[in-house]
Amino acid sequence: MQDGLLPAQDRAHLIASAQKSPVGTQLAVKLIAFNDFHGNLEAAGRNPGVARLATVIDDLRAENPLHAVVSAGDLIGASPLLSALFHDEPTIEAMNRIGLDFNAVGNHEFDDGREELLRMQRGGNHPTDPNTGLGLADDLKDGRFAGADFAFLAANVVDTASGQTLFPAFQIREFLGQKVAFIGMTLEGTPTIVSPSGVAGLAFKDEADTANALIGALRAQGVHAVVVLIHEGGVTTGGANSCEGVSGPIVDIVGRLHGEVDLVVSGHTHRAYNCLLANRDGRPVRVTSAGSFGGMVTDIDLTLDTRSRDVIAVSADNRAIPNDDTVAQSPALTPLLANYTALADGPRKRVIGKITATLTRASTAAGESALGDVIADAQLAATDDAGLGGAQIAFMNPGGIRADLPYSAPGKTDGDVTYGEAFTVQPFGNSLVTLTLTGAQVHALLEQQFTGCTVGYPADAPPAGQPFNRILQVSGGFSYAWQEKGTPCDNVDPASIRLNGAPLDPAGAYRVTVNSFMADGGDQLYVLRAGTERLGGAQDLDALEAYFTANPAGVAPGPQDRIQLAP
The missing domain is CATH 3.90.780.10 (5'-Nucleotidase, C-terminal domain)
Structure with a gap:
């Protein structure tokens, strides 16, 4: 894999040439990433709300039919009342409507314990609270909360009794025959920042070691393009598209990653950055974070060599989403918001x-x-x-x-x-x-x-x-x-x-x-x-x-x- 800071014109040329022929020597794939959404469905203050987030994601998707929408964790948990009052079911339903593909588990996904997190994936109404299954008909299954259409990923979260991961370690997506693997993880230190009872019986493994151990299995399936979605991050002293003064756990994690990893989408620190960090071979890896609360998305372009099946270039741009009328609210999300707003208005006011x-x-x-x-x-x-x-x-x-x-x-x-x-x-x-x-x-x-x-x-x-x-x-x-x-x-x-x-x-x-x-x-x-x-x-x-x-x-x-x- 190769990487670098590509000038805008070179980036556009790579995308254009890769899109000319789906069976040519290069293929362009777009990833749309965000992190630490925390159930911020409504527009408030600087937060644009999920309906504007959906519009921006749709616009980016329209730029390339070969795409995936990914999240680096804390999609739910520590949520405002509009989501939390209904046990975060509204956020899962919103992400289904947006078309999220993969979410790496974050520490806040464990706030209510493993069984509640599994319910978020599998569906079913909350076992003790009647205030669930109140979504619109399109969001329900047999009148009950339907669960996530997207996949939670948890490569480094292992059930100590069975030895199996709580959720799949990775998923592979094919783009015109070109395979890209998405590995999802949370921070190893999750047990130190959530209620211990919520993660009882679970082991949280080292992030870099976990990702590296999967490379052999991915290669055996013909996968050489690897994206890591990780709920751990860093801090910088510069702007959203800079990497000045970068520090934090993500630097060490990337510094120990196998050379097959092409991109790291990170989170947890609620900071926005766009970095090139050296892996264990000293080669630069693109590392991104889009802040928090849906106020930003990372527009990422991967260029794949269709012969080697590897990534040959990665470029990224953190795009702020304003909370104003310059971004329309998606009509796919506004009915969902109206439904839950009506249900929640009494108690919250x-x-x-x-x-x-x-x-x-x-x-x-x-x-x-x-x-x-x-x-x-x-x-x-x-x-x-x-x-x-x-x-x-x-x-x-x-x-x-x-x-x-x-x-x-x-x-x-x-x-x-x-x-x-x-x-x-x-x-x-x-x-x-x-x-x-x-x-x-x-x-x-x-x-x-x-x-x-x-x-x-x-x-x-x-x-x-x-x-x-x-x-x-x-x-x-x-x-x-x-x-x-x-x-x-x-x-x-x-x-x-x-x-x-x-x-x-x-x-x-x-x-x-x-x-x-x-x-x-x-x-x-x-x-x-x-x-x-x-x-x-x-x-x-x-x-x-x-x-x-x-x-x-x-x-x-x-x-x-x-x-x-x-x-």
């Missing part, structure tokens, strides 16, 4: 409280946000009268806070908070868990915000993931100071940990509230698994609504003074 100003996720240098403070306070208020003396401290993981709460927005009175807005902030449906930790375990929990502190890790814990700070949001009355030193379990000053002004006693017992994701060891906060005297509570969103009800004059932004950077 319901006003649940008031705020005095926008509550944002923007954090201080120490990692504390105004909205994080409010959510932690709401969870403490919901459990401070629970059994065994009630909760004294609440912690909230920042990854569970998915949006700001706006003071002003179309269709509502300034300061009102609607159920739909609150759901967008906390879409996971976690329940609250109050448990007992010692002061020493609370210290260990704070240290586990920084990868590498394995105090309290169970024997079956997966390997620690890439270092990243996930600063927990804390309730009022609790405070501490931290400074990352690069040394495991040595980033939080024990003397700074205080509850209502008093130092935490390492041997003392404290009642702590967290959500069920955290209580299960999510985000590698495994010390929480050791918490005793567990007591289940309300859902997180119900706790937030109750907090608004208890403060009818309006909830102000949190003070952001509970977490400090140590001098």
Whole structure:
């Protein structure tokens, strides 16, 4: 395979010459890629909505009859209410209408566990919720949710009991007799960022090793053109079509890939980039990502040599999709949107409280946000009268806070908070868990915000993931100071940990509230698994609504003074 940054005129010439004769020496194939859609069906803010995404995909498809539409994961999960209220069935139905071909599983596809993910592929109504199977007749099968017409791919997700992959490792698509393989994978570290119970019995294998191990089988089937769809990525310092300052796990993964891999479509980081990264042979491989939420697609052209059956050129262009009338909304999608909008409008427009100003996720240098403070306070208020003396401290993981709460927005009175807005902030449906930790375990929990502190890790814990700070949001009355030193379990000053002004006693017992994701060891906060005297509570969103009800004059932004950077 060869690759390079092709000038526009050379790219056009290659495509034109390849299309002149389907049985000539070259063949042009178009791929249309996106990633991290997260159920963003409606146009909102900078998000163009699925109906405009469909129009752009149709326009690109029209440029070449030889094409495939692919996604690099997190198609569903952490979705806004219009999709999540119906267990993401609307997003699957929308993607069926768009004509998606392949989706590599992402970590958020596992938010509700393997069985629910399998239902997304196979169909059938949700086993416990009647609010499913409400799509239009064209989207149903025997009156039930029909499942995905496209294929989920999961080459590196293996059922430990059977030794089989959860979904097919790859699929092969023929274009006028020329075979192209699509390998789909998620990040190896998925078990460290989803609820462990949701991936129980599944093993997540090394991404590069998994792809490389498939090359022999693909060659045996006469396949020499290989595309990897992977839900893992990187970050850059440049624009959507640049690769300046690229870093992150994708660099190492590509650097270990077999030379037969011709293209890598990536995701997970919600960043847009268009890179050439060296593989294990030092040869450049095109690596792309289209940001998130359907705001961009990657227009990719593969040129195949029909004699060698290999890819001889790859070019790509990240195209932003504006949320305005310059892009029409596809008539194939608007009836689906209208159907679910009508079903969802009642609950999502319901006003649940008031705020005095926008509550944002923007954090201080120490990692504390105004909205994080409010959510932690709401969870403490919901459990401070629970059994065994009630909760004294609440912690909230920042990854569970998915949006700001706006003071002003179309269709509502300034300061009102609607159920739909609150759901967008906390879409996971976690329940609250109050448990007992010692002061020493609370210290260990704070240290586990920084990868590498394995105090309290169970024997079956997966390997620690890439270092990243996930600063927990804390309730009022609790405070501490931290400074990352690069040394495991040595980033939080024990003397700074205080509850209502008093130092935490390492041997003392404290009642702590967290959500069920955290209580299960999510985000590698495994010390929480050791918490005793567990007591289940309300859902997180119900706790937030109750907090608004208890403060009818309006909830102000949190003070952001509970977490400090140590001098």
